[in-house]
Structures are given as structure tokens and as C-alpha cells.
Amino acid sequence: MARELKKHLKRLNAPRHWMLDKLGGAFALKPSSGPHKSRECLPLILVIRNRLKYALTYREVVAILMQRNVMVDEKVRTDKTYPGGFMDVVSIPKTNEDFRLLYDTKGRIRLYAITGDESKFKLCKVRSVQFGQKGIYLNTYDGLTIHYPLNIL
Known part of the structure; x- marks a missing residue:
């Protein structure tokens, strides 16, 4: 009998650049399949909850996404595990904020605030x-x- 792909991810096995605390629970959200590799991306829930601090809980993040308030590369994304990666632009139209996902000097993915003009292009x-x-x-x-x-x- 063939095995399927795992749908879960232990928190200790998550990539280090996600910077999850060890005692925050047993599991972390596994990124869905998408444009970036699973070890080189950051799920959208971690962007909203852990980095931008717009939500405190998982349910709040889901509510924000289902109201279609978050755009990645100028497309509305409602998948909580959508993989955001290098050079992606995360936009929140209600607050007029734009962020670009870039690596810092230690190899971690960081969100850098950018202007509206910069959010219109993407280097590939x-x-x-x-x-x-x-x-x-x-x-x-x-x-x-x-x-x-x-x-x-």
C-alpha cells in the first residue's frame, strides 16, 4: 500500500529561519504546494501572526484571510498556508502597507516595508x-x- 504525503509538520522539524519558539506547541503549519520550496518559504499565517503581529491566534488569521484583506504579488490569497518566498510582495490594502520578503545577513526571511511604487515590480x-x-x-x-x-x- 502506497503512502501519501504528510500533511503535518512537527515544530522542532520546521525550518530554523521561521524562528518558532520551542515550547509554543507540538506542531507547525506545513506550507502548501506553491511557487517556492517548502524549506525556502514562509507560510502566510506566520507572516500575519508572528511577523506583522496583526493577529494573536490561528482563528484570527483565518478571519483576516477570508475577508480577502491580504494580497501576495498583487493577487488575493485566502490559503493560510500559502508559501511566501524570496522577493514576494505582501500587501495589505486596508492599511496601505506593502512588505517585501528578503533574506537578512543570517539567512532568515525578513519583511521589509516598501513604498507603493516598489510593490508594482518583482525581480525574478x-x-x-x-x-x-x-x-x-x-x-x-x-x-x-x-x-x-x-x-x-
């Missing part, structure tokens, strides 16, 4: 370039595919 690392019949396709590190038609080039 190109992982591969493919040539197709209708143009050139650039694949980035976070799963985006950018298509350049041949008539532009």
Missing part, C-alpha cells in the same frame, strides 16, 4: 530559456513563465 531569476514555435519562454525560479512572441524580438 531566470532558470531556463526555451524556444517554441510562437516565441521564447523564460521560466523563473518561482514558477512564472514569461512569453516573448517572435514579432517583438
